[in-house]
Amino acid sequence: MDYRDLFFVDPDKTLKLKDVDPAYKGHHETAEAAAADTARYQSELMSRQSLLYAEKNHSVLIVLQALDAGGKDGTVNHVFAAFNPQGANVTGFKQPTPLELAHDFLWRVHPHAPAKGEIAIFNRSHYEDVLVTRVHKLIDKPTLTARYARIREFEKGLAEAGTTILKFFLHISKEEQLARFAERLDDPERNWKISESDYAERALWDDYTIAFEEALSATSTRHAPWFVIPANHKWFRNLAVSQIVADTMDDLHMSYPKPTVDLADIRRKYHAAEKAEKKQQTN
Amino acid sequence: MDYRDLFFVDPDKTLKLKDVDPAYKGHHETAEAAAADTARYQSELMSRQSLLYAEKNHSVLIVLQALDAGGKDGTVNHVFAAFNPQGANVTGFKQPTPLELAHDFLWRVHPHAPAKGEIAIFNRSHYEDVLVTRVHKLIDKPTLTARYARIREFEKGLAEAGTTILKFFLHISKEEQLARFAERLDDPERNWKISESDYAERALWDDYTIAFEEALSATSTRHAPWFVIPANHKWFRNLAVSQIVADTMDDLHMSYPKPTVDLADIRRKYHAAEKAEKKQQTN
Numbered sequence: 216m217d218y219r220d221l222f223f224v225d226p227d228k229t230l231k232l233k234d235v236d237p238a239y240k241g242h243h244e245t246a247e248a249a250a251a252d253t254a255r256y257q258s259e260l261m262s263r264q265s266l267l268y269a270e271k272n273h274s275v276l277i278v279l280q281a282l283d284a285g286g287k288d289g290t291v292n293h294v295f296a297a298f299n300p301q302g303a304n305v306t307g308f309k310q311p312t313p314l315e316l317a318h319d320f321l322w323r324v325h326p327h328a329p330a331k332g333e334i335a336i337f338n339r340s341h342y343e344d345v346l347v348t349r350v351h352k353l354i355d356k357p358t359l360t361a362r363y364a365r366i367r368e369f370e371k372g373l374a375e376a377g378t379t380i381l382k383f384f385l386h387i388s389k390e391e392q393l394a395r396f397a398e399r400l401d402d403p404e405r406n407w408k409i410s411e412s413d414y415a416e417r418a419l420w421d422d423y424t425i426a427f428e429e430a431l432s433a434t435s436t437r438h439a440p441w442f443v444i445p446a447n448h449k450w451f452r453n454l455a456v457s458q459i460v461a462d463t464m465d466d467l468h469m470s471y472p473k474p475t476v477d478l479a480d481i482r483r484k485y486h487a488a489e490k491a492e493k494k495q496q497t498n
Numbered sequence: 499m500d501y502r503d504l505f506f507v508d509p510d511k512t513l514k515l516k517d518v519d520p521a522y523k524g525h526h527e528t529a530e531a532a533a534a535d536t537a538r539y540q541s542e543l544m545s546r547q548s549l550l551y552a553e554k555n556h557s558v559l560i561v562l563q564a565l566d567a568g569g570k571d572g573t574v575n576h577v578f579a580a581f582n583p584q585g586a587n588v589t590g591f592k593q594p595t596p597l598e599l600a601h602d603f604l605w606r607v608h609p610h611a612p613a614k615g616e617i618a619i620f621n622r623s624h625y626e627d628v629l630v631t632r633v634h635k636l637i638d639k640p641t642l643t644a645r646y647a648r649i650r651e652f653e654k655g656l657a658e659a660g661t662t663i664l665k666f667f668l669h670i671s672k673e674e675q676l677a678r679f680a681e682r683l684d685d686p687e688r689n690w691k692i693s694e695s696d697y698a699e700r701a702l703w704d705d706y707t708i709a710f711e712e713a714l715s716a717t718s719t720r721h722a723p724w725f726v727i728p729a730n731h732k733w734f735r736n737l738a739v740s741q742i743v744a745d746t747m748d749d750l751h752m753s754y755p756k757p758t759v760d761l762a763d764i765r766r767k768y769h770a771a772e773k774a775e776k777k778q779q780t781n
Binding site: 265269288291292295296298299300301302303304305307336338393396397400403404406407408409410411414417471472473474475476478481482484485486 | 693756761
């Protein structure tokens, strides 16, 4: 099963999130059954990153969006920890600062686009500017429509410059969110993060659903696709995201560069001499 | 054995790298024997990072320097891959660009200093500006001396702002370097990196040794210590660096913040209601 086909947000169709089962598990019944496949994709991520870094022809941008407790941090820590941290950069976009707000909404994002050979992971992104701003009525309808267009153009420009873009919406049910909030309440390593606003945002669930459905449809393209990932089961989310990124990087058909020097010559000039020298020393 | 004491570069003594055995293995004879200890320190790195991120009182800056093939990349990939990539940022400093050269030598470094809650790892660093520049006679003696002072002041400022600084020189023997170069020649995933200049730099080994000895002595302080890590054995290098970072973060005595909301109140207001609602639905 190629999850790129199954979870792709087709811009020519109307996305209805209620049609996607957040508890979907594919052909694996349990985390244990999926573990070997996930490990294989993780290992592919490592080797493909090594090729990407060596070849320096492509770059990769991964965007993660979700409602609170949707699993963005978990995906970073469990899927993308497979990458060598050198060459894979995670940027978390928080509430914009006054300086950032004084610029166009892509100004703070652009500097974090990946260079050739590199992978950038956005934990939240420029999509917040068509999601949270819309739900809280900070922007009007024409601004929203204009921003969809700006995002499409921005991403097209990145793609033309050699960036492979993959965008994931981690889709959980409303019940699963509450269950995850409840887990946090009981966990002293995480309960310091809880605020009333988590619950206030939760009350806007239906507004966020509409905002996501529209934003994803308006900005999913072949060169910058959105995927709706069923994410109630963390192990399935990790499997699906790993597979989609690994398969996509595989399709780049990368190869290691040829040596720029004559290897035989280098061996003769430097290594043979050193061996002789060493031999002489030991005599 | 606290490797912080054993490998610390005492600024009041004259550092002689030939007095440090690059093949040192501590009390472990083999990689297998050290594996459990290294795994324990790695797991401590993960939990301490989580505390660092939560508390947001401290930041950590790790500097890696070594001659070619000394193991900087390997240390990033094997030791610091333990960190959650969100909140641990690796910066590789390459040959400066014309724009960077048009500024003071710390200009390109400062923006990568870690924010509170974060860890920054420098693969090469501002120390290149007192090492490679000195060996290649790009700077004169007064400039070198002035740069030592600038570095000490810069790091003092970071330390005063809550940054814990740890600097590692990965120390390998000249023979080990040649053996690692030879391995690269035979490895199609790495032989594309080989250039004649690697061997040209190798010919300057003694000049680099003097440059490192002087730079480390001139800039090792209690708040920004240098450690000379025996690095012929990669497993020992990984163990020693893991231990030093883990023990140092442990000494920060961090704790999770207290919740800012009344947890019982949150439970009552949001979770009790939801349970009742759910019960009603199932009735």
